Amino acid sequence: MLTTGTIIFGVFALVVIASALGMLLSRNAIYAALFLVLNFATVAVLYLILGAPFIALVQITVYAGSIMVLFLFVIMLLGAEKLPAGEPLGHHRWIALLFGLVFLAELALFLVYRAGMRAAVNTPPLEFGSPAAVGMSLFQKYALPFEITGFILVVATVGAILLTRGEGFKGRKRTLEIQSQDK
Protein backbone atom coordinates (compact mmCIF):
# COMPACT_ATOMS: atom_id res chain seq x y z
CA MET A 1 0.00 0.00 0.00
CA LEU A 2 1.33 3.43 -0.90
CA THR A 3 1.22 5.78 2.04
CA THR A 4 2.53 9.34 2.05
CA GLY A 5 5.55 8.17 4.02
CA THR A 6 6.42 5.54 1.42
CA ILE A 7 6.15 8.03 -1.43
CA ILE A 8 8.39 10.54 0.37
CA PHE A 9 10.85 7.76 1.17
CA GLY A 10 10.84 6.66 -2.47
CA VAL A 11 11.55 10.15 -3.76
CA PHE A 12 14.42 10.70 -1.33
CA ALA A 13 15.83 7.22 -1.94
CA LEU A 14 15.96 8.02 -5.66
CA VAL A 15 17.80 11.29 -4.89
CA VAL A 16 20.26 9.36 -2.70
CA ILE A 17 21.03 6.89 -5.50
CA ALA A 18 21.16 9.57 -8.19
CA SER A 19 23.54 11.77 -6.18
CA ALA A 20 25.77 8.78 -5.39
CA LEU A 21 25.94 7.96 -9.12
CA GLY A 22 26.60 11.61 -9.90
CA MET A 23 29.47 11.59 -7.41
CA LEU A 24 31.01 8.52 -9.09
CA LEU A 25 30.54 9.66 -12.68
CA SER A 26 31.37 13.36 -12.32
CA ARG A 27 34.67 14.36 -13.98
CA ASN A 28 35.06 17.47 -11.85
CA ALA A 29 36.17 16.93 -8.26
CA ILE A 30 34.19 19.94 -6.98
CA TYR A 31 30.98 18.60 -8.51
CA ALA A 32 31.76 15.13 -7.13
CA ALA A 33 32.18 16.62 -3.65
CA LEU A 34 28.93 18.56 -3.99
CA PHE A 35 27.07 15.41 -5.11
CA LEU A 36 28.41 13.69 -2.01
CA VAL A 37 27.15 16.58 0.16
CA LEU A 38 23.71 16.20 -1.43
CA ASN A 39 23.91 12.48 -0.78
CA PHE A 40 24.73 13.00 2.93
CA ALA A 41 21.97 15.57 3.30
CA THR A 42 19.37 13.29 1.73
CA VAL A 43 20.46 10.37 3.89
CA ALA A 44 19.93 12.71 6.85
CA VAL A 45 16.36 13.27 5.63
CA LEU A 46 15.89 9.48 5.52
CA TYR A 47 17.03 9.35 9.17
CA LEU A 48 14.46 12.05 9.96
CA ILE A 49 11.72 9.96 8.33
CA LEU A 50 12.82 7.01 10.49
CA GLY A 51 12.28 9.14 13.60
CA ALA A 52 15.95 9.74 14.48
CA PRO A 53 16.36 13.54 14.40
CA PHE A 54 19.53 13.47 16.51
CA ILE A 55 21.40 11.17 14.13
CA ALA A 56 20.04 13.15 11.16
CA LEU A 57 21.42 16.47 12.39
CA VAL A 58 24.71 14.94 13.53
CA GLN A 59 25.01 13.50 10.02
CA ILE A 60 24.57 16.99 8.54
CA THR A 61 26.89 18.70 11.05
CA VAL A 62 29.72 16.17 10.90
CA TYR A 63 29.63 14.74 7.39
CA ALA A 64 28.04 17.44 5.23
CA GLY A 65 29.21 20.35 7.36
CA SER A 66 32.74 19.49 8.48
CA ILE A 67 34.26 16.58 6.58
CA MET A 68 33.01 17.62 3.14
CA VAL A 69 33.96 21.25 3.76
CA LEU A 70 37.50 20.03 4.43
CA PHE A 71 37.42 17.93 1.23
CA LEU A 72 36.25 20.95 -0.73
CA PHE A 73 38.89 23.11 0.96
CA VAL A 74 41.71 20.75 -0.03
CA ILE A 75 40.43 20.39 -3.61
CA MET A 76 40.23 24.19 -3.95
CA LEU A 77 43.60 24.76 -2.26
CA LEU A 78 45.44 22.30 -4.50
CA GLY A 79 43.51 23.32 -7.62
CA ALA A 80 42.94 19.62 -8.22
CA GLU A 81 39.37 19.89 -9.48
CA LYS A 82 40.03 18.56 -13.00
CA LEU A 83 40.28 14.78 -12.95
CA PRO A 84 42.10 12.95 -15.77
CA ALA A 85 39.77 11.92 -18.59
CA GLY A 86 40.37 8.18 -18.31
CA GLU A 87 40.73 6.43 -14.99
CA PRO A 88 44.18 4.77 -14.83
CA LEU A 89 42.67 1.58 -13.47
CA GLY A 90 43.89 -1.10 -15.86
CA HIS A 91 43.14 -4.63 -14.74
CA HIS A 92 41.75 -3.39 -11.41
CA ARG A 93 38.57 -2.67 -13.32
CA TRP A 94 37.93 -6.37 -13.83
CA ILE A 95 38.60 -7.24 -10.20
CA ALA A 96 36.23 -4.45 -9.14
CA LEU A 97 33.60 -5.80 -11.54
CA LEU A 98 34.02 -9.30 -10.08
CA PHE A 99 33.65 -8.09 -6.49
CA GLY A 100 30.68 -5.98 -7.51
CA LEU A 101 28.98 -9.02 -9.04
CA VAL A 102 29.70 -11.09 -5.92
CA PHE A 103 28.18 -8.35 -3.76
CA LEU A 104 25.13 -8.17 -6.04
CA ALA A 105 24.68 -11.94 -5.86
CA GLU A 106 24.94 -11.80 -2.08
CA LEU A 107 22.25 -9.12 -1.97
CA ALA A 108 19.99 -11.17 -4.26
CA LEU A 109 20.49 -14.31 -2.16
CA PHE A 110 19.69 -12.36 0.98
CA LEU A 111 16.52 -11.00 -0.61
CA VAL A 112 15.41 -14.49 -1.72
CA TYR A 113 16.08 -16.33 1.54
CA ARG A 114 15.40 -13.66 4.12
CA ALA A 115 12.49 -11.86 2.46
CA GLY A 116 10.10 -13.10 5.12
CA MET A 117 12.35 -11.92 7.96
CA ARG A 118 11.55 -8.25 7.49
CA ALA A 119 8.50 -8.44 9.69
CA ALA A 120 10.57 -9.95 12.50
CA VAL A 121 12.51 -6.73 13.06
CA ASN A 122 11.08 -5.02 16.11
CA THR A 123 10.07 -1.43 15.61
CA PRO A 124 11.98 0.55 18.23
CA PRO A 125 9.96 2.89 20.46
CA LEU A 126 9.53 6.46 19.24
CA GLU A 127 11.84 7.76 21.99
CA PHE A 128 14.69 5.62 20.67
CA GLY A 129 16.28 8.36 18.58
CA SER A 130 15.85 11.28 21.00
CA PRO A 131 19.06 13.00 22.17
CA ALA A 132 18.51 11.93 25.79
CA ALA A 133 18.08 8.27 24.81
CA VAL A 134 21.15 8.38 22.54
CA GLY A 135 23.20 10.00 25.32
CA MET A 136 22.04 7.44 27.89
CA SER A 137 22.96 4.47 25.74
CA LEU A 138 26.28 6.07 24.72
CA PHE A 139 27.42 6.83 28.25
CA GLN A 140 25.96 3.81 30.05
CA LYS A 141 25.56 0.78 27.82
CA TYR A 142 28.36 1.67 25.40
CA ALA A 143 30.61 3.72 27.71
CA LEU A 144 33.74 1.65 27.07
CA PRO A 145 33.55 1.63 23.23
CA PHE A 146 32.77 5.34 23.41
CA GLU A 147 35.86 6.04 25.52
CA ILE A 148 38.05 3.84 23.30
CA THR A 149 36.83 5.73 20.21
CA GLY A 150 37.60 9.01 21.93
CA PHE A 151 41.08 7.79 22.89
CA ILE A 152 41.84 6.66 19.32
CA LEU A 153 40.69 10.04 18.01
CA VAL A 154 42.92 11.90 20.48
CA VAL A 155 45.90 9.75 19.46
CA ALA A 156 45.14 10.47 15.80
CA THR A 157 44.88 14.21 16.49
CA VAL A 158 48.18 14.27 18.37
CA GLY A 159 49.82 12.30 15.56
CA ALA A 160 48.47 14.68 12.92
CA ILE A 161 49.70 17.72 14.82
CA LEU A 162 53.14 16.13 15.31
CA LEU A 163 53.37 15.29 11.59
CA THR A 164 52.52 18.84 10.52
CA ARG A 165 54.97 20.38 13.00
CA GLY A 166 57.79 18.14 11.72
CA GLU A 167 60.95 20.14 11.13
CA GLY A 168 59.72 23.30 12.79
CA PHE A 169 59.33 21.54 16.13
CA LYS A 170 62.85 20.07 16.05
CA GLY A 171 64.25 23.38 14.89
CA ARG A 172 62.63 25.20 17.76
CA LYS A 173 63.90 22.62 20.24
CA ARG A 174 67.43 23.09 18.89
CA THR A 175 67.08 26.85 19.21
CA LEU A 176 66.06 26.39 22.83
CA GLU A 177 69.08 24.10 23.45
CA ILE A 178 71.44 26.63 21.92
CA GLN A 179 69.88 29.38 24.00
CA SER A 180 70.32 27.36 27.21
CA GLN A 181 73.96 26.63 26.31
CA ASP A 182 74.62 30.31 25.86
CA LYS A 183 73.57 31.08 29.41
Next chain:
Amino acid sequence: MDGAMILEWVIKSIFLILVMTGGFAYVTLYERKVLARIQVRIGPNRAGPFGVLQPVADGIKLIFKEELVPAKADKLIFTLAPVLTVIPALIITAVVPWGTEVTLFGRTIKLYLADINIAVLYLMAVTSISIYGIALAGWSSNNKYATLGGLRATAQMISYELALGFAMIVPVMMAGSMSLVDIVESQKPVWFVFVQPLAFLIYFIAALAEINRSPFDMPEAEQELTAGYHTEYSGMKFALFFMAEYIKMIAISMIGSSLFLGGYRGPFVDQLPALGPLYLFIKVAIVLFVIIWIRATLPRIRYDRLMQFGWKVLFPLALLNVFVTGVVLILVGG
Protein backbone atom coordinates in the same frame (compact mmCIF):
# COMPACT_ATOMS: atom_id res chain seq x y z
CA MET B 1 -2.16 17.63 11.97
CA ASP B 2 -5.13 19.48 10.50
CA GLY B 3 -5.32 21.94 7.63
CA ALA B 4 -5.41 25.00 9.88
CA MET B 5 -2.21 23.81 11.55
CA ILE B 6 -0.38 23.57 8.22
CA LEU B 7 -1.74 26.99 7.26
CA GLU B 8 -0.46 28.38 10.57
CA TRP B 9 3.01 26.98 9.91
CA VAL B 10 3.06 28.36 6.38
CA ILE B 11 1.99 31.81 7.58
CA LYS B 12 4.59 31.74 10.38
CA SER B 13 7.34 30.70 7.94
CA ILE B 14 6.43 33.45 5.46
CA PHE B 15 6.23 35.94 8.33
CA LEU B 16 9.69 34.89 9.55
CA ILE B 17 11.21 35.21 6.07
CA LEU B 18 9.59 38.61 5.57
CA VAL B 19 10.83 39.81 8.96
CA MET B 20 14.34 38.63 8.18
CA THR B 21 14.49 40.19 4.70
CA GLY B 22 12.83 43.41 5.89
CA GLY B 23 15.14 43.36 8.88
CA PHE B 24 18.08 43.04 6.49
CA ALA B 25 17.03 46.18 4.63
CA TYR B 26 16.74 48.22 7.79
CA VAL B 27 19.85 46.81 9.49
CA THR B 28 21.87 48.23 6.58
CA LEU B 29 20.32 51.63 7.27
CA TYR B 30 20.81 51.15 11.03
CA GLU B 31 24.48 50.33 10.47
CA ARG B 32 25.06 53.32 8.20
CA LYS B 33 23.33 55.67 10.62
CA VAL B 34 25.18 54.37 13.68
CA LEU B 35 28.53 54.38 11.86
CA ALA B 36 27.85 57.94 10.71
CA ARG B 37 27.08 59.11 14.24
CA ILE B 38 30.23 57.42 15.60
CA GLN B 39 32.31 59.10 12.87
CA VAL B 40 30.58 62.46 13.48
CA ARG B 41 28.73 62.44 10.17
CA ILE B 42 25.02 62.59 9.43
CA GLY B 43 24.58 59.48 7.31
CA PRO B 44 21.98 58.80 4.61
CA ASN B 45 19.17 61.35 4.93
CA ARG B 46 18.06 62.11 1.34
CA ALA B 47 15.65 59.28 0.47
CA GLY B 48 12.47 59.87 2.46
CA PRO B 49 12.24 61.43 5.94
CA PHE B 50 15.46 60.68 7.90
CA GLY B 51 16.56 58.45 5.01
CA VAL B 52 14.06 55.66 5.78
CA LEU B 53 13.62 54.93 2.07
CA GLN B 54 17.37 54.49 1.53
CA PRO B 55 17.24 50.62 1.53
CA VAL B 56 14.48 50.75 -1.11
CA ALA B 57 16.57 53.06 -3.26
CA ASP B 58 19.60 50.77 -2.85
CA GLY B 59 17.52 47.74 -3.80
CA ILE B 60 16.13 49.38 -6.94
CA LYS B 61 19.61 50.48 -7.92
CA LEU B 62 20.96 46.94 -7.58
CA ILE B 63 18.11 45.48 -9.65
CA PHE B 64 19.04 47.71 -12.59
CA LYS B 65 22.74 46.88 -12.42
CA GLU B 66 24.23 44.66 -15.07
CA GLU B 67 24.88 41.08 -13.99
CA LEU B 68 28.34 40.02 -15.08
CA VAL B 69 29.54 36.44 -15.20
CA PRO B 70 33.32 36.12 -15.69
CA ALA B 71 34.27 34.37 -18.92
CA LYS B 72 35.94 31.30 -17.45
CA ALA B 73 33.76 31.04 -14.36
CA ASP B 74 31.88 27.85 -13.57
CA LYS B 75 28.46 29.28 -14.44
CA LEU B 76 26.27 26.77 -12.61
CA ILE B 77 28.11 27.04 -9.30
CA PHE B 78 28.61 30.79 -9.79
CA THR B 79 24.81 31.17 -9.88
CA LEU B 80 24.19 28.60 -7.16
CA ALA B 81 26.62 30.07 -4.61
CA PRO B 82 24.62 33.20 -3.63
CA VAL B 83 21.51 31.05 -3.17
CA LEU B 84 23.44 28.58 -1.02
CA THR B 85 24.63 31.50 1.09
CA VAL B 86 21.21 33.04 1.67
CA ILE B 87 19.21 29.88 2.44
CA PRO B 88 21.04 28.84 5.65
CA ALA B 89 20.87 32.45 6.86
CA LEU B 90 17.10 32.49 6.32
CA ILE B 91 16.30 29.11 7.89
CA ILE B 92 18.58 29.21 10.93
CA THR B 93 16.19 31.26 13.09
CA ALA B 94 13.32 28.78 12.61
CA VAL B 95 13.98 27.34 16.08
CA VAL B 96 14.27 30.67 17.92
CA PRO B 97 11.13 31.47 19.96
CA TRP B 98 9.73 35.03 19.86
CA GLY B 99 7.37 34.59 22.81
CA THR B 100 5.17 32.10 24.61
CA GLU B 101 1.71 32.08 23.05
CA VAL B 102 -0.95 34.63 22.18
CA THR B 103 -4.63 34.31 21.36
CA LEU B 104 -5.43 35.74 17.98
CA PHE B 105 -8.87 35.44 16.28
CA GLY B 106 -9.93 32.96 18.99
CA ARG B 107 -7.01 30.66 18.29
CA THR B 108 -4.06 30.08 20.56
CA ILE B 109 -0.94 30.65 18.51
CA LYS B 110 2.45 29.61 19.78
CA LEU B 111 5.01 32.30 19.01
CA TYR B 112 7.62 29.99 17.59
CA LEU B 113 7.96 28.08 14.36
CA ALA B 114 9.44 24.85 15.67
CA ASP B 115 10.11 23.72 19.23
CA ILE B 116 12.29 20.71 18.49
CA ASN B 117 14.28 18.85 21.14
CA ILE B 118 17.49 19.21 19.09
CA ALA B 119 17.26 22.93 18.37
CA VAL B 120 20.87 23.73 19.33
CA LEU B 121 22.12 20.89 17.17
CA TYR B 122 20.01 22.29 14.33
CA LEU B 123 21.76 25.65 14.79
CA MET B 124 25.14 23.91 14.55
CA ALA B 125 24.09 21.95 11.47
CA VAL B 126 22.88 25.04 9.61
CA THR B 127 25.99 27.01 10.64
CA SER B 128 28.25 24.30 9.30
CA ILE B 129 26.33 24.18 6.00
CA SER B 130 26.53 27.95 5.52
CA ILE B 131 30.25 27.71 4.62
CA TYR B 132 29.52 26.17 1.21
CA GLY B 133 28.06 29.26 -0.42
CA ILE B 134 31.09 31.41 0.36
CA ALA B 135 33.69 28.75 -0.47
CA LEU B 136 32.01 27.95 -3.79
CA ALA B 137 31.53 31.62 -4.66
CA GLY B 138 35.26 32.15 -4.27
CA TRP B 139 36.22 29.10 -6.28
CA SER B 140 33.71 29.45 -9.13
CA SER B 141 34.65 33.08 -9.88
CA ASN B 142 37.95 31.95 -11.43
CA ASN B 143 39.68 34.87 -9.77
CA LYS B 144 42.73 34.64 -7.52
CA TYR B 145 41.48 37.18 -5.01
CA ALA B 146 38.06 35.56 -4.84
CA THR B 147 39.54 32.07 -4.42
CA LEU B 148 41.85 33.30 -1.65
CA GLY B 149 38.92 35.01 0.04
CA GLY B 150 36.84 31.84 -0.19
CA LEU B 151 39.68 29.73 1.23
CA ARG B 152 40.25 32.16 4.08
CA ALA B 153 36.55 32.18 4.88
CA THR B 154 36.44 28.38 4.91
CA ALA B 155 39.46 28.03 7.21
CA GLN B 156 38.19 30.75 9.52
CA MET B 157 34.68 29.39 9.78
CA ILE B 158 35.83 25.81 10.45
CA SER B 159 38.20 27.07 13.16
CA TYR B 160 35.66 29.19 14.98
CA GLU B 161 32.82 26.69 14.63
CA LEU B 162 34.38 24.56 17.39
CA ALA B 163 34.52 27.37 19.93
CA LEU B 164 31.02 28.42 18.89
CA GLY B 165 29.70 24.91 19.43
CA PHE B 166 31.29 24.62 22.87
CA ALA B 167 29.91 28.03 23.86
CA MET B 168 26.41 26.93 22.80
CA ILE B 169 26.70 23.69 24.79
CA VAL B 170 26.94 25.64 28.07
CA PRO B 171 23.32 26.95 28.04
CA VAL B 172 22.24 23.44 27.02
CA MET B 173 23.96 22.04 30.12
CA MET B 174 22.47 24.73 32.35
CA ALA B 175 18.95 24.19 31.04
CA GLY B 176 19.23 20.43 30.67
CA SER B 177 17.57 20.63 27.26
CA MET B 178 18.52 21.39 23.68
CA SER B 179 15.19 23.07 22.96
CA LEU B 180 15.54 26.85 22.75
CA VAL B 181 12.09 27.30 24.33
CA ASP B 182 13.26 25.34 27.38
CA ILE B 183 16.54 27.27 27.47
CA VAL B 184 14.72 30.62 27.46
CA GLU B 185 12.22 29.44 30.07
CA SER B 186 14.99 28.23 32.40
CA GLN B 187 16.44 31.77 32.38
CA LYS B 188 13.40 32.93 34.35
CA PRO B 189 15.29 33.52 37.62
CA VAL B 190 18.54 34.84 36.13
CA TRP B 191 19.89 35.29 32.60
CA PHE B 192 22.69 32.92 31.68
CA VAL B 193 24.96 35.83 30.77
CA PHE B 194 25.31 36.61 34.50
CA VAL B 195 26.14 33.00 35.43
CA GLN B 196 28.22 32.28 32.32
CA PRO B 197 29.81 35.57 31.20
CA LEU B 198 32.78 33.73 29.66
CA ALA B 199 30.55 31.49 27.55
CA PHE B 200 28.66 34.54 26.29
CA LEU B 201 31.90 36.29 25.42
CA ILE B 202 33.20 33.22 23.56
CA TYR B 203 29.87 32.86 21.76
CA PHE B 204 29.92 36.50 20.73
CA ILE B 205 33.51 36.49 19.44
CA ALA B 206 33.16 33.16 17.66
CA ALA B 207 29.86 34.23 16.12
CA LEU B 208 31.44 37.44 14.82
CA ALA B 209 34.16 35.35 13.20
CA GLU B 210 31.62 32.88 11.88
CA ILE B 211 29.70 35.58 9.99
CA ASN B 212 32.95 37.30 8.88
CA ARG B 213 32.17 40.55 10.62
CA SER B 214 34.77 43.09 11.64
CA PRO B 215 37.35 42.67 13.24
CA PHE B 216 37.32 39.20 11.68
CA ASP B 217 36.32 40.28 8.15
CA MET B 218 39.46 38.69 6.69
CA PRO B 219 37.71 37.03 3.74
CA GLU B 220 36.88 40.45 2.32
CA ALA B 221 39.88 42.46 3.43
CA GLU B 222 39.83 45.22 0.81
CA GLN B 223 43.51 46.10 0.94
CA GLU B 224 44.66 42.56 0.23
CA LEU B 225 41.82 40.83 -1.58
CA THR B 226 39.77 43.63 -3.22
CA ALA B 227 36.37 42.32 -2.09
CA GLY B 228 37.25 38.71 -1.31
CA TYR B 229 34.88 35.96 -2.36
CA HIS B 230 32.31 38.31 -3.92
CA THR B 231 34.76 40.31 -6.02
CA GLU B 232 33.23 39.11 -9.30
CA TYR B 233 29.60 39.39 -8.23
CA SER B 234 27.39 42.25 -9.31
CA GLY B 235 23.73 43.20 -9.37
CA MET B 236 21.25 41.03 -7.52
CA LYS B 237 23.75 38.21 -7.01
CA PHE B 238 25.90 40.63 -5.02
CA ALA B 239 22.76 41.80 -3.22
CA LEU B 240 22.14 38.21 -2.11
CA PHE B 241 25.59 38.03 -0.46
CA PHE B 242 24.98 41.38 1.15
CA MET B 243 21.59 40.16 2.34
CA ALA B 244 23.06 36.94 3.76
CA GLU B 245 25.66 38.90 5.72
CA TYR B 246 23.10 41.17 7.38
CA ILE B 247 20.56 38.39 7.96
CA LYS B 248 23.33 36.40 9.67
CA MET B 249 23.97 39.43 11.89
CA ILE B 250 20.31 39.44 12.92
CA ALA B 251 20.36 35.66 13.34
CA ILE B 252 23.36 35.56 15.68
CA SER B 253 21.85 38.42 17.69
CA MET B 254 18.57 36.51 18.02
CA ILE B 255 20.32 33.24 18.92
CA GLY B 256 22.68 34.96 21.37
CA SER B 257 19.77 36.78 23.00
CA SER B 258 17.86 33.52 23.37
CA LEU B 259 20.80 31.50 24.68
CA PHE B 260 22.25 34.04 27.10
CA LEU B 261 20.13 37.20 27.43
CA GLY B 262 16.81 35.62 28.37
CA GLY B 263 15.31 35.71 24.87
CA TYR B 264 11.75 36.99 25.00
CA ARG B 265 11.75 37.12 28.80
CA GLY B 266 11.41 40.44 30.58
CA PRO B 267 9.20 42.17 33.16
CA PHE B 268 5.46 41.36 32.95
CA VAL B 269 5.96 38.95 30.04
CA ASP B 270 4.01 36.22 31.89
CA GLN B 271 0.97 38.48 32.29
CA LEU B 272 1.17 39.97 28.79
CA PRO B 273 2.71 37.46 26.36
CA ALA B 274 2.54 39.97 23.49
CA LEU B 275 5.47 41.77 25.14
CA GLY B 276 7.73 38.80 24.30
CA PRO B 277 8.55 39.72 20.68
CA LEU B 278 9.07 43.35 21.79
CA TYR B 279 11.68 42.35 24.40
CA LEU B 280 13.41 40.11 21.88
CA PHE B 281 13.41 42.98 19.37
CA ILE B 282 14.99 45.37 21.90
CA LYS B 283 17.67 42.84 22.86
CA VAL B 284 18.46 42.13 19.20
CA ALA B 285 18.71 45.87 18.48
CA ILE B 286 21.16 46.31 21.38
CA VAL B 287 23.33 43.37 20.30
CA LEU B 288 23.32 44.68 16.72
CA PHE B 289 24.40 48.07 18.01
CA VAL B 290 27.37 46.45 19.79
CA ILE B 291 28.33 44.59 16.59
CA ILE B 292 28.29 47.86 14.60
CA TRP B 293 30.13 49.66 17.40
CA ILE B 294 32.88 47.02 17.28
CA ARG B 295 33.13 47.51 13.52
CA ALA B 296 33.55 51.23 13.97
CA THR B 297 36.15 50.83 16.71
CA LEU B 298 38.46 47.88 16.12
CA PRO B 299 40.91 47.44 13.24
CA ARG B 300 40.98 44.16 11.36
CA ILE B 301 43.35 41.64 12.95
CA ARG B 302 45.99 39.85 10.92
CA TYR B 303 45.08 36.49 9.44
CA ASP B 304 47.64 34.31 11.26
CA ARG B 305 46.78 36.07 14.54
CA LEU B 306 43.14 35.28 13.89
CA MET B 307 43.81 31.57 13.44
CA GLN B 308 46.11 31.48 16.47
CA PHE B 309 43.53 33.27 18.58
CA GLY B 310 40.83 30.83 17.50
CA TRP B 311 42.80 27.65 18.11
CA LYS B 312 45.08 28.60 21.01
CA VAL B 313 42.91 30.92 23.07
CA LEU B 314 39.23 30.64 22.26
CA PHE B 315 39.00 26.88 21.76
CA PRO B 316 40.84 25.82 24.98
CA LEU B 317 38.92 28.44 26.96
CA ALA B 318 35.60 27.16 25.63
CA LEU B 319 36.61 23.57 26.43
CA LEU B 320 37.68 24.55 29.94
CA ASN B 321 34.44 26.44 30.44
CA VAL B 322 32.38 23.40 29.47
CA PHE B 323 34.44 21.23 31.82
CA VAL B 324 34.11 23.58 34.78
CA THR B 325 30.38 24.02 34.15
CA GLY B 326 29.95 20.25 34.10
CA VAL B 327 31.84 19.76 37.39
CA VAL B 328 29.95 22.59 39.11
CA LEU B 329 26.60 21.32 37.84
CA ILE B 330 27.34 17.84 39.22
CA LEU B 331 28.49 19.23 42.60
CA VAL B 332 25.50 21.57 42.93
CA GLY B 333 22.78 19.59 41.23
CA GLY B 334 23.76 16.24 42.70
